[in-house]
Amino acid sequence: MTPPALKWVRFLRNYGPLPTNSNLFDEHVNVAxxxxxxSPISLPTPYVDEMLAYVKTDKNxxxxxxxxxxxxxxxxxxxxWLRLGGNEKKWAAREKIQTLELPGRSVVFVKDLSELKGPEGEKILDGLEQSVEGNENTTVYVIACNHGQILDRLRKSRDAEDVPSPLLAPVxxxxxxxxxxxxxxxxxxxxRSGHRQSLSAVIKAxxxxxxxxxxxxxxxxxGERICPIAENRKRAIGLEDGGRFAHRLGDLIEIARLNGAHLPVRDLLALAANLLLGHNHPSVKEGLMSCSDVVQIQDDDAVDQGSIYRNVFAANLPYRRAMARPxxxxxxxxxxxxxxxxxxxxxxxxxSDDTRLRADFDQFVGADRVYGATKEYLALQKQYLEGEESVRLEEGARGFLDRxxxxxQRLFFTLPDEVxxxxxxxxxxxxxxxxxxxxxxxxxVPGESKRLVEEKIRSRLVQGLNRVMTGLLLDNSDIVFIANSxxxxxxKISVLCESAVPSYRTGGIGMHIRWEKNGQRPCLDISVGGGNQGSVPFDLTPVRFEFLCRVAEGALPSSFSNECFEDLLAFKARLLRKAELVRAQGHGNEGDDDDTAEEHASLGLTFIEIEQNGHGFLKRISVRNA
Amino acid sequence: MAPRIEHASFAVDEHIWGHRLYDEQLPHLVILEFLNVLQSNLNDPLNAPPSVKISYQPQHQIRLRSLLFNNPYVEVVRARKIPDDTKWDTWIEQFKRDAVEIEDMFFDHLRKSFTSFDDFARSIELLRSSAFEGKSNKRWSSKFVFPFGPDALYEDLRFDANNHASNDRRFFARTGELLYLMLGRASNGRVLGHQLVERLFRRPSNMNQLVKVLQGSVQQAPNRRDVGYLPYAQLPRFDRLCDDWLAILGRDIPIYDGLDHITIITGLNLLLYFLESGKNSLGDVEPVEIVCEVVSSQRTKVRALSGESFQANQTISLRAVKALVENVRTTPEWEAALNSEDPKGECAHIMAERFQYDKDDEIDIHQLSGERLIEELLKKAETRHAQHVEKIHNTWSRAIGLSSRRLARRVRYAPNDRFLKALVVTVVDDRMEFGEFLAEIYRRYGLVIGHIEGTRHIQNNQVDQEALMNNAEHLETRLYGLGLVRRLSDSCAFVENPFNRQGGM
Known part of the structure; x- marks a missing residue:
């Protein structure tokens, strides 16, 4: 019997990480x-309404x-194009530029700016310039383009006086x-669109x-037969555990995005297809199953090698092919x-042997007969524990270690939050x-019900900051030292305290953890006084956060430390500069303060000293001026 | 006509580069010497056209430097558990033993200035930790406190067995004086001069105050002296150098951090001045190129090319010396001299005029033919050139982090992170597209990294395009790691200066 979903799975397979994944190009998908x-996989296009309203409004x-x-x-x-009433067939034609006539103006669509070479591209950019800078209202342009391409074109298109295009700056x-x-x-x-939402939309679709x-x-x-594709789909939907898998995957994608990775929808579609279809059985072509492979896999007892938890990381693909996909x-x-x-x-x-762990084992490993405690896993485990001859040979334990x-990987996606x-x-x-x-x-994050930043998190950040700022193993978590060497x-070591500010913003001074709109992430904002002018922001990416937390814990992994360390040094330099400016302002305002005479007579230097228990304190020494 | 260079039996290098560039005077020592000259010219800073004679009277600050660098006792005494007064007495006794004469009154002043001996010791330690080469094994009189302000500046000195101070020009060899002249001849020199005076001298910092307490009243060199000789009234390189300083001073960083970037970019510009003047003397009009390998985890094909580029530049100065001396043959005067009644005398006269070569301890030069004279001078000039000036390219490029032998046997241009950072802070005002950045550092400094700037080498089949493209990619990755690059999407990256005025992080 032909499996009933054969055609559909074959269609879906074309979205996967194949060397020729033609479905991933909108240009080809209609043919397929x-x-x-x-019926097509349709994804929400939240921007289309906004775009439609924009193009429909006059003189925009x-x-x-x-x-x-x-x-x-x-x-x-x-x-x-379709929402404006354009014809589907006309769009599918090979022309790179399509024009749609609306009452009073024409809308020129450019499917992909990079395909327009030489004069054709120049003409479009001239038209765009007319529309944007010249207030020309009879032609509206809708241009799809890569960031780099359009900037490069605008930079190179210079007029007779060698002035770059006026569009360069706004774009x-x-x-x-x-x-x-x-x-x-x-x-x-x-x-810029949020990946987490895109991922859930793709998974849902x-x-x-x-x-x-x-x-x-x-x-x-x-009956006894378990189709890995259906099993993976069940887990991706996650009716039984409240969608835990999709949620954790969303967390990973979110962290990656906040670290600056950009994962286009095309990649998310490839991921989704791979989640379901990935398998490295020798009879499976290109590491992606189709329905006709399933019987063989079942007969070979290899269903667990198509586990969705392995497929997240493309364990079904050769290393190079996996790494070629962002x-x-x-x-x-x-x-x-x-x-x-x-x-x-x-x-x-x-x-499975330890009585104290037995219950947990049964719950988190044993209960999953498909991808967890499979017969093969239990056999390899036994072999490993009983120290059979074979596992003592070099690489002999490889099989178990791979499992x-x-x-x-499975535990990461399945352990409940409660434990x-x-x-x-x-x-x-x-x-x-x-x-x-x-x-x-x-x-x-704005919009969600306001909660306070957890004290534990704040104090760990402050500890990390202090250690980087001073180079001393300080434990203070209520105060941020801005130190100078x-x-x-x-x-490496800075013991001269230029300014010490509280770890909470009070009276316009101190550290504040706030939302940074531009990066769409949290931001440390340290003010050394002097109102708004006196604060320096530091975008808190997950890597930087991890770095500070690990420094606070006393460990410094070398793998990602250099980058973060440089970022923090730049932050420190800007804080010191700010402190310098604020101080200079302060001196300007003091005028005939009573203290001034005494201040001129002596010079104060504040050292950061450290107690046995790691607590830093300020030791002010005063030197009588010459 | 060039002035007579004193204490020199002939002058060749000096006509090409001035009097003088010196290999052992590393860029930070150049800056320090420069600041000494500036300090004596605060009323009209960096105004140095050839018509104006610049002179200066550096400080000696012997008390300060003795306390910091000729004072191993202070920690030992601090650590002892004895009353404060006893600490002071013990230390003074030990310190006085081999200190350059210091009046007893000065110790009273120190005791009055610091609340306790421990505070005094702590201050010394702080200043030492920020000093240049504080831990090196140089003589104590060649160690320098960080240039916090007017009281922290002094010149390099030698103390003989009788504690007599003299300037032996070992580390302050006039390169800083030349730097003063270069900046003083740049179009924006006076603007820079006023900014420096304002930020370093008119508003002394706390640290300068501390230094002042340790020094007491200023100690100066006995006489004012003239600065060295710079052969060029103006050069685009001088303008570049000056504008680079102004750019760094305009960034949102403490001035002391600015000095680090300034040191590197000054070293780079001086290095280019050295190479460009050499090429000029050779009559070579091609711009100087510096092909850089951006070191990454894999070995790259650019390594060989950058090694060759280094070697090619390394030979410029010696060839320049040779050309300058030998070119005298092609002058009409030389022709006339050879045809005169007294060819030996006339040629000797020309050699004396041009190269100050009028006596020789080993041979009677008046007995030599014109050709022999050229040979003799060339031999001497090459020997002297090899001692110091020829080493400048190697020493300075390494000192600023431009060249290295990392992962290879041969020296090549392979910039380190500190160098790259200084480059970005100097060149990028706010943000700059990566390709533009590559073009700009080529335009300014001849640095070749990507395939567009390296077209010539690709056409000559010295390297393939892909290798240089990868090289540029490695740079992008390196800068990204340093927090200096922001990526928009595929093949679209911008170099960002984290210290631009608006400041976003």
């Missing part, structure tokens, strides 16, 4: 759809749809500043696609599978403090 005779100027390859620029342009500013507005140019930057209904009649998923490279950078804790490994290795890595104190799943990643980071994020800021 009609061949497979399935033009529109740029910017983004990275795979963000869905052409997809958005096509949706706008560049729109890319760098969130909330940038221009009276006659609208920029929709798809690379793929997992809840109506074609899956066909599977209910499939013999490959009846999404898998990014997800692998979390080190899930390699990072571990004694607790997790103890559970996985000794859990162990699989299980750590976090016992099995902290973030410790299974390189971002051990990511959980704290996300809570911090939610306590400052006397000479260069880069000096």
């Amino acid at each position: 759809l009609s061949q497979a005779n399935v 100027g033009s529109l740029l749809i910017a983004g990275t390859a795979g963000d869905g620029k052409t997809y958005h342009a096509r949706q706008l 560049q500013n729109a890319f760098f500043q969130d909330g940038f507005e221009h009276p006659r140019l609208k920029v929709i930057d798809l690379s 793929v997992m809840e696609h109506p074609e899956w209904d066909r599977c209910s009649s499939c013999e490959l998923n009846q 999404v898998f490279k990014t997800l692998r950078s979390f080190g899930i599978g390699e990072e571990t804790t004694n607790g997790a490994d103890g559970l996985l290795v000794y859990g 162990l890595a699989d299980q750590r 976090y104190s016992k099995y902290p799943f973030w410790n299974l990643t390189t971002f051990r403090f990511a959980g704290d980071y996300l809570r911090l994020l939610h306590s400052v 006397g000479g260069f800021t880069q000096s």
Whole structure:
């Protein structure tokens, strides 16, 4: 019997990380759809309404749809075209430029600016300039483009006097500043859209696609037979555990985005397809299953090698092919599978024999007969524990150790939040403090109910800051020392205190953890006095947060420390400069203060000294002036 | 006509580079010497056209430097558990033993200034920790406190067995004087001069106050003296140098941090001045190029090219010396001299006029033919050149972090993080597209990193385009790691200066 969802799965497979993933280009997807005779995967296009309203309003100027390859620029342009009443067939024609006549003006669509070479491209940019700078209202441009391309073109298009295009500055500013507005140019930057929402939309669109209904009649998923595709889909939807898998995956994507990674929708679609279809069975082509592979996999008892938890990290693909995809490279950078804790490994290795761990083992490993305590896992575990001859040979334990890595990956996605104190799943990643980071994020993000930043988080940040600022192993968490070495800021040890501010903002001075709109993340804002002018912001990315937390704990991993250390030195230099300016202002205002005479007679230097227990305190020495 | 260079039996290097550039005077020592000259010219800073004679009277600050660098006793005494007064007495006794004469009154002044001996010791320690080469094994009289302000400046000195101070020009060899002239001849020199005076001299910092307490009244060199000789009234390089200083001073950083970037960028510009003047003497009109390998985890094909680039530049100065001497043959005067009645005498006269070569301890130069004279002078000039001036390229480029032998046997241009950071802070006002940045550092400093700037080498088949593209990519990654690059999307990156005025992080 032909599996009922064969065509649909084959269609979906084309979205996966194949060397020729033609479905991932909007330009080709229509052809594939009609061949497979399935309904399309439709994703929400939240920007289209905004775009539509903009283009429909008179005298508004033009529109740029910017983004990275795979963000869905052409997809958005096509949706706008259709919503404005454009013809689907006409769009599908090969022309790179399409014009739509609306009452009183024409709307010129450019599907992809990079495809327009030479004079053709120049003409479009001239037209755009007329529309934006020349107040020309009869032609409106809708241009899909990459950031780099359009900036490069605008930079190179110089007039006779070698002045660059007047569009360069506004376009560049729109890319760098969130909330940038221009009276006659609208920029929709798809690379800024929140990945977490995009991921849930993609997962929803793929997992809840109506074609899956066909599977209910499939013999490959009846009785004893478990179809890995259906099993993965079930876990991705997560009806039983409240969508824990999708939520944790969303956390990872969120952390990656806040660290500056950009994952276009095209990549998220590839991820979603891989989650369901990834398998490295030798009979599976390109590491992605189709329905016809399932029987063989079941007969070989290899269902667990198509586990969704392995597929997140593209364990089904050869290393190079996985790393060629930003999404898998990014997800692998979390080190899930390699990072571990004694607790997790103890559970996985000794859990079935140790009476104290038995209950946990049964709950978190044994209960999952498909991807957890499979027959093979239990056999390898036994072999490993009983120290058979083979495992003592070099690489002899490899089989079990590989399974162990699989299980750590599974645990990351399945351990319930309630057991976090016992099995902290973030410790299974390189971002051990990511959980704290996300809570911090939610306590400052606008719109959500205001919560205070947890004291524990704040004091750990302050400790980390103090240690970096001074180079001393300080434990103070209520005060931020802004310290100077006397000479260069880069000096490792700085013992001269220029300013010490509280870890809470009081009276306009001190540290404040707030939301930074431009980076869409939390930000440390330290004010050394002097009102708004006296504060210096520091964008708190997850990497920087992790760095500060680890420094506070006394460990400094070399892998990512250099970058963060440099960032923090720059922050310190700016704080010192600010303190210098504020002090200079203060001196200017003092006038004939009573203290002045005495101050001139003596010079005060404040040293940071450290007690046995790590508590730093200020020791002021005064030197009588010569 | 060049002035006579004193204490020199001939002058060749001096005509190309001035009197003088010196290899052992590393860029930070150049800056320190420069500040000494500036300090004596606060009323009309950095106004130094060739018509104006610049002179200065540096400080000696012997008490200060003795306390900081010729005073190993202070920690030992501080650590002892004895009453404060006893500490002072013990220390004074030990310190006086080999200190350069210091009046007893000065110790009273110190005791009065500090509340306790421990405070005194702590202050010394602080100043030492920020000193240049504080821990090196240089003689104590060649160690320098950080230039906090007017009281922290003094010149390099030698103390003989009788504690007589003299300036042996070991580390202050006039390169700082030349720097003063270069900046003083730049179009924006006076603007820079006023800014420096304002920020370093008119508003002395706390640290300067502390230094002042340790020094007491100023100790100066006995006489005012003239600065060295710079052969050029103006050069684009001088303007570049000056504008780079102004750019750094305009950034949102403490002035002391600015000095670190200034040191590196000054070293780079002086190095380019050295290479460019050499090329000029050779009649070579091609701009100086510095092909840099951006070191990454993998070995790259650019390494060989950057090594060659280094070697090629290394040979410029010696060839320049040779060309300058030998070119005398092609002058009409030389032709006339050879055809005169007294060719030996006339040639000797020309050599004396041009190269100050009028006597020789080893041979009677008046007995030599014109050709022999050229040979003799060239031999001497090359020997002297090899001792110091020829080493400048190697020493300075390494000192500023431009060249290195890291992961290789040969020296090549392979900039380190500190150098790259200084480059970004100087060149980028706010943000600059990465490709533009590459073009700009090529335009300003001849630094070749990407394939566009390296076209010539690709056409000559010395390297393939891909290798240079990867090289540029490595730079982008390095700068990203230093927090100096922001990426927008595929192949679109901007270099950002974290210290721009508006400041965003």
